[in-house]
Amino acid sequence: MILVPCPHCGPRNVAEFRHVGEAAARPDPASATPEQWRGYLYLRRNPAGPTTETWYHRAGCRAYFAAERHTVTNEFRRTWLPGEVAALAGGATEMGAGVDASGGQGSGGKST
Amino acid sequence: MWREHNLAAAYDAVIVGAGVHGLATAHYLAANHGFTNIAVIDKGYIGGGGSGRNTAIIRANYLTPEGVRFYDRSVKLYESLAADLNFNVMFSQRGHLTLAHNDASLRTMRWRAEVNKLEGVDSEVIGPDEIKRLVPFMDVSADTRYPILGALYHPPGGIIRHDAVVWGYARAADARGVQIHQNTELVGIETDGDKVVAALTGRGRIATPMIVNCTAGWGTLVAAMAGVRLPIVTHPLQAAVTEPVKPFLGAVVVSGTLHVYVSQTDRGELVFGASTDQYTSYSMRGSLEFTEELAGHVLELMPSIAKLRVLRQWAGLCDMTPDFSPVMGVTPVEGFYLDVGWGTYGFKAGPVAGEAMAELLATGKTPEIIAAFDLARFADGRLVGEKGAAAVGH
Numbered sequence: 001m002i003l004v005p006c007p008h009c010g011p012r013n014v015a016e017f018r019h020v021g022e023a024a025a026r027p028d029p030a031s032a033t034p035e036q037w038r039g040y041l042y043l044r045r046n047p048a049g050p051t052t053e054t055w056y057h058r059a060g061c062r063a064y065f066a067a068e069r070h071t072v073t074n075e076f077r078r079t080w081l082p083g084e085v086a087a088l089a090g091g092a093t094e095m096g097a098g099v100d101a102s103g104g105q106g107s108g109g110k111s112t
Numbered sequence: 113m114w115r116e117h118n119l120a121a122a123y124d125a126v127i128v129g130a131g132v133h134g135l136a137t138a139h140y141l142a143a144n145h146g147f148t149n150i151a152v153i154d155k156g157y158i159g160g161g162g163s164g165r166n167t168a169i170i171r172a173n174y175l176t177p178e179g180v181r182f183y184d185r186s187v188k189l190y191e192s193l194a195a196d197l198n199f200n201v202m203f204s205q206r207g208h209l210t211l212a213h214n215d216a217s218l219r220t221m222r223w224r225a226e227v228n229k230l231e232g233v234d235s236e237v238i239g240p241d242e243i244k245r246l247v248p249f250m251d252v253s254a255d256t257r258y259p260i261l262g263a264l265y266h267p268p269g270g271i272i273r274h275d276a277v278v279w280g281y282a283r284a285a286d287a288r289g290v291q292i293h294q295n296t297e298l299v300g301i302e303t304d305g306d307k308v309v310a311a312l313t314g315r316g317r318i319a320t321p322m323i324v325n326c327t328a329g330w331g332t333l334v335a336a337m338a339g340v341r342l343p344i345v346t347h348p349l350q351a352a353v354t355e356p357v358k359p360f361l362g363a364v365v366v367s368g369t370l371h372v373y374v375s376q377t378d379r380g381e382l383v384f385g386a387s388t389d390q391y392t393s394y395s396m397r398g399s400l401e402f403t404e405e406l407a408g409h410v411l412e413l414m415p416s417i418a419k420l421r422v423l424r425q426w427a428g429l430c431d432m433t434p435d436f437s438p439v440m441g442v443t444p445v446e447g448f449y450l451d452v453g454w455g456t457y458g459f460k461a462g463p464v465a466g467e468a469m470a471e472l473l474a475t476g477k478t479p480e481i482i483a484a485f486d487l488a489r490f491a492d493g494r495l496v497g498e499k500g501a502a503a504v505g506h
């Protein structure tokens with residue numbers, strides 16, 4: 001069983017969650033080129049290793065949050081709520097939930 | 113069956129992945145086009161990836177005309193494969209049933225049946241009485257949680273011995289001079305401008321003008337070596353098999369609503385598959401949740417097998433695309449070709465994919481049968497939506 005450390009609820013069974021997908025900042029609709037939109041819509045890094053992504057605790061607190069997970073071992077290295085990104089060292093700017101470093105809205109993010 | 117070779121310094125083409133797709137591509141390059149200076153490399157062993165982990169179901173009852181034509185050609189190639197390869201692949205066309213448990217799926221079944229008939233593929237919607245006749249152990253009563261309203265019946269569908277297909281292609285390709293290199297991992301792709309010049313492997317550099325990405329699970333990683341980004345994410349898909357019992361299940365049974373498909377092998381085991389794991393991963397570990405959910409759903413269909421024991425379960429990797437169709441053909445990098453994005457439908461497409469990719473490499477022209485599956489369709493907005501026929505509850 002994979003345990004997902006929800007920032008609100010602590011470690012819970014992965015079956016309670018929905019995997020939203022790889023984190024990617026949405027391009028600015030006013031200035032994005034068609035290529036940027038296509039990349040945002042379809043192209044994925046799909047790495048075999050650490051990745052930053054968005055998860056949704058659908059059968060729990062129903063919050064969207066960001067997670068850093070290893071896609072080969074499924075080890076969760078850390079999870080955090082959208083508002084917490086600024087407090088993290090190392091600048092995890094490539095997150096989808098919430099506000100990215102440039103102030104734009106993330107992909108699947110709902111404020112919590 | 114096939115020989116071991118030292119890695120040569122150069123080949124006319126390097127095919128990455130020694131599964132059914134890579135080996136079929138090599139076989140048809142040699143058999144149909146006379147190209148034999150070819151290397152098929154694999155980081156593991158022949159047929160150790162998706163080709164050895166699928167549930168061996170063959171069918172052509174898809175939803176889009178492009179999909180139906182494509183998979184129908186594959187069924188035709190499978191029908192004559194044992195004779196073509198002089199190798200018994202045990203193709204058993206025992207019929208394929210896709211159950212409908214609600215009005216919406218019954219409409220989709222009718223839609224698929226009509227598209228199939230227009231393309232000359234044998235499919236028809238049948239009712240519960242006919243289903244009961246084909247599969248007497250199925251509970252078709254109206255008082256179940258998800259009553260069976262009907263099914264798409266596809267008589268040419270069936271199951272095959274998947275290892276035999278891979279071994280047959282490997283032996284036939286080897287006999288024509290193709291070199292198969294197992295335990296040879298691709299670690300990089302050398303390009304000159306936008307042109308492939310060499311494949312870099314764990315055993316050394318291979319100069320080549322053509323590289324074909326025939327991998328499943330690692331499709332995006334291999335493409336990234338050539339600087340090509342793909343609309344693909346990798347999900348595990350689990351399967352399980354029971355102890356063998358006497359033959360009682362004569363058809364392949366699929367239920368999208370219950371997220372399950374089941375068939376009985378010639379040895380008597382029941383083989384189950386389900387929907388892909390919901391999160392992306394390169395892990396091939398099984399989970400108890402999968403077995404629990406699967407068992408619950410199977411028993412809704414066939415309550416009488418409650419005491420059958422599951423012998424083992426496993427997982428494979430599925431490269432999922434946004435439209436549930438593959439990505440095949442040329443890329444912006446000259447000499448780098450794609451045969452990826454095979455999701456949960458790769459094994460049944462092996463022969464036709466190999467035939468078409470071989471033609472593309474040999475002639476430089478994209479065959480009509482795969483034209484709709486090009487990478488550029490995502491930029492052009494020409495998606496080939498197969499979710500209604502390729503997915504089991506995603």
